[in-house]
Amino acid sequence: MYKSFEFTKKIRSIVLAIIAIGAVLSVAGIALNLDHTHRIWANVLLNGFFFTAIAMGAAFFVIVHVLGESGWHTAVQRIPEAMSMYVPFGGVVMLLVLVGMHDIYHWSHTEHLDEILQGKSPYLNPIFFSVRTVAYILIWSMLVMWFRKVSLKTDTNSDIRLFNKQRTIAGIFIVIFAVTSSTSAWDWIMSIDAHWFSTLFGWYIFVGSFVSSVALIIILLFILRRMGYMQHVNDEHLHDLGKYLFGFSIFWAYLWVSQYLLIWYSNIPEETVYYVKRMEDFEGIFYANVLINFLAPFLILMARGTKRNLTWLIAASIIVFIGHWIDTYLAIMPGSIGHADFGILEIGMTVLVLGIFLLIFFRNFAKAPVVPENHPFFKESFDYDNIR
Amino acid sequence: MQNRTFVSGYYLDDKDLVEGIKSLQANNIEISDVRTPFPVHGLDVKLNMRRSRLPRAGFIAGAFGAAIGFGFQAWVFTQAWPLNFGGKPYLSVPSFIPVTFELTVLFAAFALVFGFLISSGLGPGAPTIIFDEEVTNDRFQILLEATGGNNEQLENALVEAGAEGVKRHDI
Numbered sequence: 001m002y003k004s005f006e007f008t009k010k011i012r013s014i015v016l017a018i019i020a021i022g023a024v025l026s027v028a029g030i031a032l033n034l035d036h037t038h039r040i041w042a043n044v045l046l047n048g049f050f051f052t053a054i055a056m057g058a059a060f061f062v063i064v065h066v067l068g069e070s071g072w073h074t075a076v077q078r079i080p081e082a083m084s085m086y087v088p089f090g091g092v093v094m095l096l097v098l099v100g101m102h103d104i105y106h107w108s109h110t111e112h113l114d115e116i117l118q119g120k121s122p123y124l125n126p127i128f129f130s131v132r133t134v135a136y137i138l139i140w141s142m143l144v145m146w147f148r149k150v151s152l153k154t155d156t157n158s159d160i161r162l163f164n165k166q167r168t169i170a171g172i173f174i175v176i177f178a179v180t181s182s183t184s185a186w187d188w189i190m191s192i193d194a195h196w197f198s199t200l201f202g203w204y205i206f207v208g209s210f211v212s213s214v215a216l217i218i219i220l221l222f223i224l225r226r227m228g229y230m231q232h233v234n235d236e237h238l239h240d241l242g243k244y245l246f247g248f249s250i251f252w253a254y255l256w257v258s259q260y261l262l263i264w265y266s267n268i269p270e271e272t273v274y275y276v277k278r279m280e281d282f283e284g285i286f287y288a289n290v291l292i293n294f295l296a297p298f299l300i301l302m303a304r305g306t307k308r309n310l311t312w313l314i315a316a317s318i319i320v321f322i323g324h325w326i327d328t329y330l331a332i333m334p335g336s337i338g339h340a341d342f343g344i345l346e347i348g349m350t351v352l353v354l355g356i357f358l359l360i361f362f363r364n365f366a367k368a369p370v371v372p373e374n375h376p377f378f379k380e381s382f383d384y385d386n387i388r
Numbered sequence: 389m390q391n392r393t394f395v396s397g398y399y400l401d402d403k404d405l406v407e408g409i410k411s412l413q414a415n416n417i418e419i420s421d422v423r424t425p426f427p428v429h430g431l432d433v434k435l436n437m438r439r440s441r442l443p444r445a446g447f448i449a450g451a452f453g454a455a456i457g458f459g460f461q462a463w464v465f466t467q468a469w470p471l472n473f474g475g476k477p478y479l480s481v482p483s484f485i486p487v488t489f490e491l492t493v494l495f496a497a498f499a500l501v502f503g504f505l506i507s508s509g510l511g512p513g514a515p516t517i518i519f520d521e522e523v524t525n526d527r528f529q530i531l532l533e534a535t536g537g538n539n540e541q542l543e544n545a546l547v548e549a550g551a552e553g554v555k556r557h558d559i
Contacts, residue, residue, distance in 0.1 A: 257485055264482050267474060304443070385430055 002373070005229050007366035015362060019355035025348025033345055041100030042336040043345055047353040048097060049188055050212070050328045052090030053205070055357075057213030059084035059144045060177060061244075066170040071380030074372055075237050079217050079224070081151060082364040084144040086357050091137030093353065097188070098130050104336045105129075107194040116195055124191055136184050143173045148364075151372060158374040181206040189328075192335035196274045198263075204255045205331065211248045211293075212324040214241065215317040220361065222314045229370060232382070235308040239386045242307030245297055245316060253294035277334045285340065289330055292323035325350065393534040393558050394420070395542040396519050397551025398527040402428045405528040408549040409434055412530070417545055421531040423523045445503045446496045453495025457488040519557055 033039050058080035065073040101108045107117050107124045117124070147169045154162050182202025190201045198204075218241050224230045263271045278286045296319045306312035333340065372378065399405040405428065412419060419435060461484045465471065470478050505511040523529050530551070532542045543554045 257482075261482050261485065267476075302447070383429075385433070387427070387432070 002232055002369060002371050003229055005224065005362075005366050005370055007362050011227070011362060012359075015355060015359045018351060019359065022348055022350070022352025022355050025344050026352050027348075029343065029345025029348045032343075036337070037100070038103045038337045039341055039345060041097070041103040042332055043349045044093065044100060045097045045104055045188065045336070046328055046332050046346075047349050048090060048093030049332075050209070050325060051353050051357050052087060052094055053209030054213045054216055055084050055086035055090055055144075056140060056177070056181070057206075057210040058217065059087065059140075059147070059173070060210060061213060061217065062147070063170045063173050063177075066166050067174060069377070071377030072237060072240055072384060073381070074375045074378045075233055075381040076217065076221060076230075076241070077151075077372055077375075078365065078368060078370055079220055079230075080213065081148055082361050082368075083213065083216065083220070083357075085148060085364040086360045087144045088137070088141040089356065089360055091141055094133060094137060094188070098133060101126060101129070104332075105191055105194065107191060120194065124194060129187060129191075132183070132187055136180055139176060139180070143169065143176065147173065152368050154372055154374045155369055160376065163376055189331050192332060193274055195270065198259050198271075198274075200255055200259055204252070204259060205328075207248060207252045207255055208293075208324050208327050211245065211252055212321055214244045214248065215321040215324070217241065218245065218313055218317040219321065222310060222317075224365075225310070232371070234382070236385050237381070238310060238313055239304075239307045242301055242313050242316075245313070245320060246301040246307065249294060249297040249301075249320060253290070253298075256290065256294070277338075278330060281338070282330060282334055282340050285326055285330060289323065289327050292319060293327060296320070296323070391558060393537075393539055393556065394519065395532045395534055395539050395546060395554065395556055396529050397532075397543075397546035397549070397554045398520060398522070398529045399550070400527065400552055402528055404550055405530070406431070406434065408530060408546075408551060411549040412532075412545060415545060417532060417542065419530060420533040423519070423529040423531065425524060425526060425528070428528070442500055442503050442507070446500045449499030450492045450496035454488055454492040456495070457491030458484055461487055517559060520555070 029043075030040055061080045062073070062077055062084070065077070097104065105124075107113065107120065108126050108129070110121070110125060113121060122128075147166065150162055150165050150169060185202040185205035189205055190197065218238075221230060221233060221241070225233070260275065263275060297316045300312060300316045300319075301307055306316075329346075397408070399408060402424065405422070405424070409419065409422070409431075413434075422431060422435060424431070462479060465480075466478045472478075473480075473483075476483070519531065520527060520529050530546065530549075532546070534542055534556075539556055543556070546554045
């Protein structure tokens with residue numbers, strides 16, 4: 001009844017072609033920028049972080065529904081589950097960042113630190129930073145793989161204890177991720193501008209990546225439906241996914257304004273330097289960022305009909321997905337390379353990492369049935385509708 | 389006021405209620421209202437109710453509130469009473485955002501609450517007709533309006549549709 005996904009040669013060759021194009025462009029970009037190693041490493045960080053955070057956002061998506069005892073998500077659950085399998089691979093890319101640390105983080109040059117950075121050095125020093133990075137990757141990978149393993153067991157075994165075990169894992173996950181989502185954003189992104197800090201930065205980055213993972217879930221759902229799978233997903237599921245995209249885009253904008261407004265009001269040089277840099281050297285994309293990530297999904301998805309229409313939903317998802325790549329770009333580039341560079345290198349690395357992400361997603365999605373049929377709330381997923 | 393006669397039947401389970409509605413509709417009997425202690429999924433679709441216009445009212449009022457909120461601040465701080473706050477420009481859009489947002493929410497909320505009260509004929513002092521007090525507890529009630537003295541026929545139809553008890557109400 002639920003057609004199992006087959007990772008056919010055709011899909012495989014398309015994904016491999018994306019990876020090949022990305023690899024060729026990346027190599028060309030790296031060759032062109034050999035004397036700008038800052039830019040190369042900043043791009044490794046940008047794409048390494050962006051897709052790892054998406055994979056963790058996808059894991060979070062499943063986890064909150066398990067904890068909230070929701071039923072509707074079981075129809076699409078296997079998509080974010082397979083997406084979260086990228087975490088270990090994204091971790092490898094993040095480990096590369098450790099190699100290029102000195103080209104991105106100026107606090108890592110421990111020999112010449114000013115007074116402020118010396119004060120921060122017990123936390124921001126290369127050794128502790130590396131330990132934290134490895135710890136995040138290991139802990140996150142273990143959690144997502146553990147959850148996935150238990151979830152796959154339910155396909156052959158309808159024991160209720162497996163479901164309870166999923167809840168236990170979800171509980172552990174949410175506690176660990178509540179802390180590490182913030183600290184990893186401080187470590188990897190905020191410490192680029194090491195003198196500057198913002199207390200809500202961790203949530204800002206996390207919500208941005210969660211929105212992009214919801215957008216990618218919708219995009220992948222669209223691709224899978226086009227290929228003839230996931231036909232059981234109906235308008236109600238689309239509506240709920242659309243609500244996620246709509247609501248969390250607004251929440252992202254709320255955090256954006258909260259961070260900007262207070263810094264703008266108090267007008268203290270140590271704080272405004274972050275925005276001055278972005279508004280002067282990245283002027284166009286600084287304003288475009290807000291328009292794309294807030295106004296576009298806000299206006300497109302406000303009506304009920306557009307959330308239930310896959311064409312509108314997919315348009316909003318693609319806009320938001322690109323928008324949050326730009327948002328991450330805007331968080332990383334000004335501090336690490338200082339000016340807006342966009343060329344073969346940026347495109348190549350993004351396509352390369354996206355290709356690897358897709359390869360891992362499709363491989364894992366093909367490994368299991370497309371729905372967890374033994375999930376106790378599985379029936380509920382088709383027995384509900386959104387209020388008119 | 390013209391006297392109206394209603395016939396009501398109650399159920400103890402929402403599944404039985406939905407079955408009852410199906411069987412009444414199969415007999416082409418018009419259902420005037422259904423009262424339940426909690427929202428039953430899909431009931432609005434089964435009863436062919438038209439979609440609520442409240443979201444639209446909320447949107448229009450919210451847009452109006454946003455325009456009022458932003459416009460008023462812009463007028464006050466540039467025309468009526470310009471004040472210099474920390475050397476910021478008179479028309480400082482970021483500082484208008486919280487108030488604009490709040491007024492959007494306020495107007496939309498008022499439109500929704502009062503729109504709901506008006507459209508469903510509720511509010512302080514509005515006459516309430518209680519057909520069955522148990523509806524707020526554990527009973528699901530179907531109301532049929534009797535026209536031209538066909539109340540007995542309707543009562544039989546309700547019993548046939550599985551109602552646990554049938555009553556007649558004259559108002």
